Amino acid sequence: MGWLFMPFTSMGGHKSAKSYLDAQLTYEHDNDDGMTRGLRVLASSCPGNRVYYAAAQTLENGVAGAVFAMVCLVRWNPRSRDGHQFGYKDMSENMGPCEADCPAHILDLLTPTESQYALEWRQRCRANIAHRARKLVDGDRLRLPEPMTFTDGHVAQEFIVTKRGRRVVLRDPDTGGCYRISRLMERAWSIIPVTRIHKTVFA
Structure with missing residues (x-):
């Protein structure tokens, strides 16, 4: 119809x-x-x-x-x-x-x-x-299935997640540039495991 x-x-x-x-x-x-x-x-x-x-x-x-x-x-x-x-x-x-x-x-x-x-x-x-339903944590390393080209001509596939309140900003780990991707939670990205170093607390 x-x-x-x-x-x-x-x-x-x-x-x-x-x-x-x-x-x-x-x-x-x-x-x-x-x-x-x-x-x-x-x-x-x-x-x-x-x-x-x-x-x-x-x-x-x-x-x-x-x-x-x-x-x-x-x-x-x-x-x-x-x-x-x-x-x-x-x-x-x-x-x-x-x-x-x-x-x-x-x-x-x-x-x-x-x-x-x-x-x-x-x-x-x-x-x-x-x-x-997936969760993103500040500092996560996110990888897209394929490289993405942004309006400034930059091409990237992996990003570091930066949480700014409820906003999610993706930072290129090589250049430090920040980007946003529309409908991010509906895309088929994956999280790359990273080693997190925690501070040692002495009693």
Whole structure:
């Protein structure tokens, strides 16, 4: 499905993308064959108000069925000249979305699937969760899978971690230059073991 844009007034009073999409994906319809089919959102999240993730359960004649993931790209444009301030593009996990930051509590609700696209998407989501759970300590020596070229032309693959409050700055061990890498916790870096010398304390 493509993008659907609308003015805020068409959101049915919903103040957030999450609440609006929760309502859109929860429904039941009577079909011509006499069956009632629908969906029910069991859990959802919209991190950064940019991508919506949901565990949606199928309903058939009121009986709950399989649970699969829905992903919606979200766009906000309050100053839109044509009055279409909100838009979204929905897709299922079976389409193998590029966005793979679905929270664990939603992934845990999904039922088994044979869709290869969905299985690969779930695996990417789990890998991203594992990456973000890693810890960086001041003084760690970090190594990227491949050398990275920065805007100043510098090329480096290994860095010393410097913690400045909640910020992480990477220092080149050879030149002393400091750099920042976007979405660092989602990248496939590794920590190189280093020998740390502790001060001797005499009683």
